[in-house]
Amino acid sequence: MSDVVLGVDIGTSSSKGVLVDPAGKVLASETREHHVDRPHPGWVEMDGGIWWEEFAAISRALVHDGDNVTAVGVSGMGPCVLLTDDGGEPLRPAILYGVDTRATAEIAELTRRFGGDEAILDRCGSALSTQAVGPKLAWVDGHEPDAMAKARRLFMPSSWLVYRLTGSYVLDHHSASQCTPLYDTDARQWYEPWAGDIAPHLDLPPLVWPTDIAGNVTAEAADETGLPEGIPVIAGTIDAWSEAVSVDAQNPGDLMLMYGTTMFLVHTVEQRVSTANLWGTNGAFEGTRSLAGGMATSGGITGWLKELFGSADYPELLLEAGQSGPGAQGLLMLPYFAGERTPIADPDARGVVAGLTLSHGRGDIYRAALEATALGVRHNIESMEAAGGSIERIVAVGGGTQGDLWTQIVSDITGREQLVPSKTIGASYGAAYLAGRAADASCAADAPTGSSVPYAASGPGVDIATWNPPSHTVTPNPGLRQDYDELYDLYRQLYPNTQAVQHTLARRQHRLSNATDTRSTA
Known part of the structure; x- marks a missing residue:
């Protein structure tokens, strides 16, 4: 059996998956196209259930007998807001990242409430904008109070896939740093005074790094995806950062x-x-x-x-x-x-x-x-x-x-x-690379949940510059x-x-x- 890693990314217009060997060679790829919903000007939503359906379909299409999948990497568009109840059942369509501009009034109100742009910028690294998670949560609270009253968990595409694959409820630190103003970028933790003000009933996820092993594939997820039970799944992150890693x-x-x-x-x-x-x-x-x-x-x-x-x-x-x-x-x-x-x-x-x-x-x-x-x-x-x-x-x-x-x-x-x-494949390739690091000898597949893959990991196939060397330079x-x-x-x-x-x-x-x-x- 040949060792492989699986990387899957949930994008704005499609979901993409790649099966990659330890040397970085793409053995197979699969794409599922989809559309976002734009029910009103400025609204951009998507049914979060599609993310899991497409992941499962891609996994079944790529993984076959003879493939020894050693780890799974995930990434996705973000920051997004998928709210679920305490049982993980989505309460409404996911509100997508900065292309969804519905929360302009909430941006202004929260900026005023928390001391202005400079105060928020100092703590969070970013001012409030359509990219930020906090105003979107405030919009749901103001316009769909029944949904917010039931909301207990916050997911993005990558963390949703991790949850469906492993049962672990976590979010990576990079994604959290785009949850302005809920996260303190210097302290690297949720900022409870502002998070509690905006969404007091929300159980914010424990924080890990994208290269951390978030959990292992459950028996139920194995049945749905064709993946082996028990293999590690990294926490992953937002697609653009996975894409940066890929190149x-x-x-x-x-x-x-x-x-x-x-x-x-x-x-x-x-x-x-x-x-x-x-x-x-x-x-x-x-x-x-x-x-x-x-x-x-x-x-x-x-x-x-x-x-x-x-x-x-x-x-x-x-x-x-x-x-x-x-x-x-x-x-x-x-x-x-x-x-x-x-x-x-x-x-x-x-x-x-x-x-x-x-x-x-x-x-x-x-x-x-x-x-x-x-x-x-x-x-x-x-x-x-x-x-x-x-x-x-x-x-x-x-x-x-x-x-x-x-x-x-x-x-x-x-x-x-x-x-x-x-290779300009993108985020799915970056997710596969990060999964490959998790499968390296320095971080074996049986590492405990929450163990971190060091950035300087060494060993066969872990150098992204070797996986993906330059092709050419575009000169002005x-x-x-x-x-x-x-x-x-x-x-x-x-x-x-x-x-x-x-x-x-x-x-x-x-x-x-x-x-x-x-x-x-x-």
């Missing part, structure tokens, strides 16, 4: 740039860096710190455009976007189609396409979308460095790295090189720098110059949605 971008000075449904940036810093327009968090490994940013959408816009354009497929659209050329024939887009997270933290921002004429085609619009995300990446990078970050190396990962156009546009607009690794074209600098200046002007109109339209959208909801329930 060896978790060292000080590294920036992981994740091309996905949303664009996400994780910069590993030497010591804590805090600023109100980005997220300061614990890293994936004990003792590490991150400064992170995330756009509300990126690949989501390209997918939306593909649907609007009907029969066009991605290769065709990329070809036409390439033919459009730098500057998209005079178009400029703001990519705020789902509000925006960092660095403007404006849930009522809206998408703008400026410069349209009757001569523009779909390739020009698609090119403008790719450039818009690159302009947003530059804005985030500049914000990170202004806050005290020091970016020395950028590593690109995710589905958007397939093909050369999008990554080249990002390098051209930011003026930064990007290293593209051999210096001949485009002046034109793109001018476009970036226009980009930075376009948002403040249209903000009032965007907000007025957002209010109209909310009113229309509420009116429709009232009619549908009359």
